[in-house]
Amino acid sequence: xxxxxxxxxxxxxxxxxxxxxxxxxxxxxxxxxxxxxxxxxxxxxxxxxxxxxxxxxxxxxxxxxxxxxxxxxxxxxxxxxxxxxxxxxxxxxxxxxxxxxxxxxxxxxxxxxxxxxxxxxxxxxxxxxxxxxxxxxxxxxxxxxxxxxxxxxxxxxxxxxxxxxxxxxxxxxxxxxxxxxxxxxxxxxxxxxxxxxxxxxxxxxxxxxxxxxxxxxxxxxxxxxxxxxxxxxxxxxxxxxxxxxxxxx
Numbered sequence: 001x002x003x004x005x006x007x008x009x010x011x012x013x014x015x016x017x018x019x020x021x022x023x024x025x026x027x028x029x030x031x032x033x034x035x036x037x038x039x040x041x042x043x044x045x046x047x048x049x050x051x052x053x054x055x056x057x058x059x060x061x062x063x064x065x066x067x068x069x070x071x072x073x074x075x076x077x078x079x080x081x082x083x084x085x086x087x088x089x090x091x092x093x094x095x096x097x098x099x100x101x102x103x104x105x106x107x108x109x110x111x112x113x114x115x116x117x118x119x120x121x122x123x124x125x126x127x128x129x130x131x132x133x134x135x136x137x138x139x140x141x142x143x144x145x146x147x148x149x150x151x152x153x154x155x156x157x158x159x160x161x162x163x164x165x166x167x168x169x170x171x172x173x174x175x176x177x178x179x180x181x182x183x184x185x186x187x188x189x190x191x192x193x194x195x196x197x198x199x200x201x202x203x204x205x206x207x208x209x210x211x212x213x214x215x216x217x218x219x220x221x222x223x224x225x226x227x228x229x230x231x232x233x234x235x236x237x238x239x240x241x242x243x244x245x246x247x248x249x
Contacts, residue, residue, distance in 0.1 A: 004031040004131035006123055008115075009053075009061055011036060011046040011181045013173050014162050015136035016053050018152050022134060023059060034061045035122060037115040039182065040087035040094070041206070045174040046181040051083040052171050064122055066114045068095040078118045078125075090206050102216045105187060138162065186218035193227055204228050 007022060009015050019034055026032075036050050054061040063086055067077040081087070096103075096113055103110040123131055137150045140158040166172050175181075178192040183203045188196070197204050207224040217223045222232045 002029075002031060004123070004128050005033065006119060006131050006133045007032065007034045008119065008133060008135050009034050009036045009050065010136065011042060011050045011173075012136065013166055014138060014152065014159075016049070016173075017157075017162050017165055018134065018136040019053070019059060020057055022151060023057075028059075033123065033126075034059055035064055035119045036061050037064045037066070037118045038081065038086045038092070039110070039114045040065070040090040040092045041183055041185075042181050043175055043179060043183050044088065047083060047086060047088075049171075049173040056171065062122070064118050066092045066096065066118045068092070068099055068113075070095060070099050072099065076113070076117065076121075078121050090210075094210065097210050097214060102210065102214050102218050103186070104218055104220055106220070108187065184224070190222075190227065190232060197228060201228070 005022075005026075007019050009019055023032075038047070050061060050063075053059060063081045063083070064078050065081050065087060067079050069076065092114055093110065096110060100109060100113070119133075133148045135146075135148045135150055136152060137144045138152050138158055138161075139156045141153070178188075178195050179199070180188060180192075183200075184193055184196055184207050186193075186207075204224055204227070207218065208228070211217050211223055211225070226232050
């Protein structure tokens, strides 16, 4: 019997390419589960893209969201949503912050709680105890390899392969590379976040609100308000680089 398969669909170009490849080469059956975990802070373009992939390629993508109790000690759960009912104002992420505080570069629990844990709970709800997880990591990202299945890495697929594929399609993810799926992820470099704010100044509002709520910051060296106001030191501007995250590709 084939091992159950969880395909982690992040909403990016790479994970979409990987999902299409797996379905075309390995087929799909009742033990193949394509899961997209929505945090409420994905760019709208990401949600549109996930929906388009599902419709155009006849892929049954299950949309999930975390359901967190704000009380410590109470277990967390999930719910199934869709394109129309998915949170768009950071609701799952805010519940996470109210319960656990702000994630940061040293304690990156947002992906773990809002994506990995949610997908695992979904699989367990179906009665599975073991399964294989496919992650869209390319051959040019060896530092991101862990203990999952990385079909694109094994095949030598690089970013140029992904870009060439999408150039031939009649639809695409409507985001620039520096924007990413999470609208102002604290794991992006300062320069990328500044460009995102320049594109859409209002996206900073929610992140500032969360920092004010917890009287803390997502980045240990500066606040989002400082990022907006342009008061970050030149040393920090030059030193901060991207940190890889499963939310991206």
